[in-house]
Amino acid sequence: MKNITVPDVGASDVDVIEVLVKPGDTIKVDSPLVTLESDKATMDVPSSDAGVIKEVKVKVGDKVSQGSVIVVLDMLDAEAQAESPEVPKAEPVEVKKSEPAEEPAPVQTGTVIPAGHNADVHAGPAVRKLAREFGVDLLQVAASGPKQRILKEDVQQFVKARLAAVPAVAGTGLPSAPVIDFSKFGPIETQSLSRIKKLSGKNLHRNWLLVPHITQFGEADITDMEEFRAANKASFEKQGVKLTPLVFIMKAVASTLKTYPQFNASLDANGENLILKKYVNIGVAVDTPDGLVVPVIRDVDKKGLMELAKELALASEKARAKQLTANDMQGGCFSISSLGGIGGTAFTPIVNVPEVAILGISKSSYKPVYQDGVFVPRLMLPLSLSYDHRVIDGADGARFIAFLSNALTDIRSLLL
Numbered sequence: 001m002k003n004i005t006v007p008d009v010g011a012s013d014v015d016v017i018e019v020l021v022k023p024g025d026t027i028k029v030d031s032p033l034v035t036l037e038s039d040k041a042t043m044d045v046p047s048s049d050a051g052v053i054k055e056v057k058v059k060v061g062d063k064v065s066q067g068s069v070i071v072v073l074d075m076l077d078a079e080a081q082a083e084s085p086e087v088p089k090a091e092p093v094e095v096k097k098s099e100p101a102e103e104p105a106p107v108q109t110g111t112v113i114p115a116g117h118n119a120d121v122h123a124g125p126a127v128r129k130l131a132r133e134f135g136v137d138l139l140q141v142a143a144s145g146p147k148q149r150i151l152k153e154d155v156q157q158f159v160k161a162r163l164a165a166v167p168a169v170a171g172t173g174l175p176s177a178p179v180i181d182f183s184k185f186g187p188i189e190t191q192s193l194s195r196i197k198k199l200s201g202k203n204l205h206r207n208w209l210l211v212p213h214i215t216q217f218g219e220a221d222i223t224d225m226e227e228f229r230a231a232n233k234a235s236f237e238k239q240g241v242k243l244t245p246l247v248f249i250m251k252a253v254a255s256t257l258k259t260y261p262q263f264n265a266s267l268d269a270n271g272e273n274l275i276l277k278k279y280v281n282i283g284v285a286v287d288t289p290d291g292l293v294v295p296v297i298r299d300v301d302k303k304g305l306m307e308l309a310k311e312l313a314l315a316s317e318k319a320r321a322k323q324l325t326a327n328d329m330q331g332g333c334f335s336i337s338s339l340g341g342i343g344g345t346a347f348t349p350i351v352n353v354p355e356v357a358i359l360g361i362s363k364s365s366y367k368p369v370y371q372d373g374v375f376v377p378r379l380m381l382p383l384s385l386s387y388d389h390r391v392i393d394g395a396d397g398a399r400f401i402a403f404l405s406n407a408l409t410d411i412r413s414l415l416l
Contacts, residue, residue, distance in 0.1 A: 052073045222248075252411075259315070282297050284312065286315070288322075334358070
């Protein structure tokens with residue numbers, strides 16, 4: 001008997017997305033045992049030895065690392081195997097290379113594949129999710145994996161082939177960036193993007209392509225709010241807590257989401273139904289040396305300023321120390337991206353799918369505001385609300401930002 005373990009795959013706590021063997025199977029050296037998925041890639045783990053599977057130690061959904069036991073193998077006698085080779089119980093299926101169609105149809109984002117249509121296709125959950133996002137029919141995708149299993153790369157190649165087959169029309173399509181040798185013009189230095197930027201870059205690109213963005217701009221008079229914050233700042237600091245404007249903004253957003261529930265929602269996979277959420281979890285973008293990350297603060301509507309301030313400080317600290325877990329960044333309903341500590345007057349934040357809206361905060365400044373016949377200095381906070389136009393109309397976007405502005409102007413309304 002021998003334990004076959006996970007080799008060094010360059011990451012820890014990697015998800016098992018498919019188990020390719022079962023007890024009683026006869027396998028050879030390099031036969032695939034399981035499929036793992038990390039943030040960077042999907043990979044098969046091959047067997048280092050031949051033999052008969054006696055016990056499978058993992059299941060789909062488990063997280064494994066280097067050294068984790070995958071299967072217990074009854075070693076075959078190599079000499080006997082050479083004299084009488086075993087025929088695997090699951091006969092290998094010949095993988096036929098796909099022939100390019102004469103007139104491939106272009107892939108259209110949003111294509112609805114009927115439920116169960118791809119049920120007989122051999123593909124893991126991550127591949128099926130990718131196919132749904134691109135509207136790809138897996139029955140049309142050529143499989144390159146073992147036992148005619150479709151890999152992510154197969155779906156990507158399918159999409160590329162269809163896009164390449166679309167006739168070029170001026171102003172449409174996704175042209176490739178030109179390849180330029182910049183060293184011809186002077187000295188250069190190549191720096192690799194951080195892992196966070198690589199991952200977030202893919203998500204942002206997908207979100208920008210899939211969501212028809214609209215951005216509504218507005219301002220909130222936070223003069224009274226800032227006076228209240230300054231008056232209570234010292235008492236919070238005595239308890240080791242920093243009372244920031246962002247905490248007030250989170251409470252105001254929670255109140256606004258309660259009033260306009262279509263902003264606290266997500267489209268289903270088919271894009272035909274709106275899933276309204278009965279909880280208020282807000283993601284807050286945190287600037288770290290490696291890029292932006294978005295930890296989620298849960299049940300914002302049920303917590304006071306002190307508790308929110310503590311949780312926000314802890315989440316920011318964990319983000320900068322690279323200690324956030326996957327659970328810390330899941331379950332968000334709405335996101336806030338604040339650049340107020342840096343500067344700027346407005347920007348257009350990108351919706352964080354599957355959410356349908358995001359609020360951008362810029363730097364507040366004093367402006368003359370006409371009140372009771374005279375101009376008075378008021379501290380004004382710029383607001384930038386981006387939303388998914390498939391779900392939210394412009395009028396609702398304007399109402400949301402008007403309600404939010406009023407809530408920030410008169411913080412007493414947050415108590416109602």
